[in-house]
């Protein structure tokens with residue numbers, strides 16, 4: 001898109017003058033970003049730096065080469081890591097970030113560095129072997145107030161690749177906020193060793209070594225006055241800085257405790273664990289402003305000690321809860337039995353029969369359980385024995401259970417009658433008819 005605002009016009013103009021990246025970062029990338037490999041297949045090796053191939057035998061002057069060894073290419077004399085591989089070509093893509101100061105802006109240039117190498121003769125390479133290419137994909141121009149202007153190549157439709165042949169141009173912010181992970185422009189690549197940073201960043205704690213975190217987010221965070229990131233930098237609490245960067249926002253979870261560490265020159269090595277440890281101290285109501293607690297000599301030991309203690313306390317609480325629950329259930333069970341007898345006693349001994357089918361009420365909760373289990377339905381699981389508006393009867397032929405009947409005590413009608421697995425049986429109509437015919441027996445008991 002065309003630059004519109006005064007800021008965009010200024011940035012576009014400065015970017016124009018910036019030109020292509022120079023040879024030094026390219027050479028640095030060739031040496032430091034890519035692997036230098038000797039691909040070994042049986043006793044044959046080829047060099048990722050010149051593509052030439054040579055034979056290694058036990059009798060050769062190079063001696064036996066073991067995996068993980070270093071060796072030297074006999075042609076280009078590069079030091080190489082030996083990898084056992086059958087591949088005849090290799091492609092690597094790595095991002096390099098270059099920090100520059102231009103016209104009062106902190107500029108972060110993101111360069112996609114590509115290397116292609118192949119075994120000589122595998123494929124004719126028109127230019128060189130290895131073949132390198134460098135694509136500048138994004139420039140972030142960050143003003144002293146932290147506001148960034150993006151210059152980038154367009155992306156393809158899927159948003160997962162750059163259109164390298166298109167020129168760089170001003171782009172809108174993608175989403176909003178510094179910590180938006182949809183932000184495709186804040187690339188975290190390898191930082192080119194020659195670093196230029198704004199004096200404001202130096203004031204806020206950026207030294208000669210830039211920390212290994214996403215540079216764009218850290219820089220914008222610092223320039224917009226993030227004191228927690230600055231505090232970590234100035235007190236050299238790099239583990240905490242990295243931890244916060246990974247969490248996605250530069251904010252200390254336990255700042256007062258962190259300050260105690262700094263006052264005692266205590267460097268936190270494992271920030272995630274330290275945060276957990278402070279959590280545990282708070283759980284045990286320890287004084288988290290006391291160096292004795294917050295600066296442990298052996299963090300892991302103290303952390304594990306408290307964690308195990310907490311675990312056993314939680315386990316005991318869980319057991320207590322389960323015990324209380326078991327007692328409650330037992331009480332409820334007894335209460336159910338008592339209530340069931342009170343309600344249903346009057347139906348005990350009732351029997352309806354036509355000579356072959358006999359229908360009797362279920363007379364205990366155990367019988368509900370047995371009926372439910374034998375018939376594979378929910379008469380027990382759904383607690384029909386708790387309901388005072390229905391009478392449950394079992395229709396049998398001899399000892400064989402045929403159907404289970406639910407009779408409403410309000411309407412004296414059969415609500416349902418079901419055989420095994422809730423299926424109707426060939427006796428279904430007969431059973432319902434039999435109950436209907438004898439409903440007077442039930443009515444008598446009900447009003448007795």
Ligand SMILES: [Zn+2]
Pocket residue numbers: 047048049050051052073074075076077078
């Ligand atoms: Zn070589």
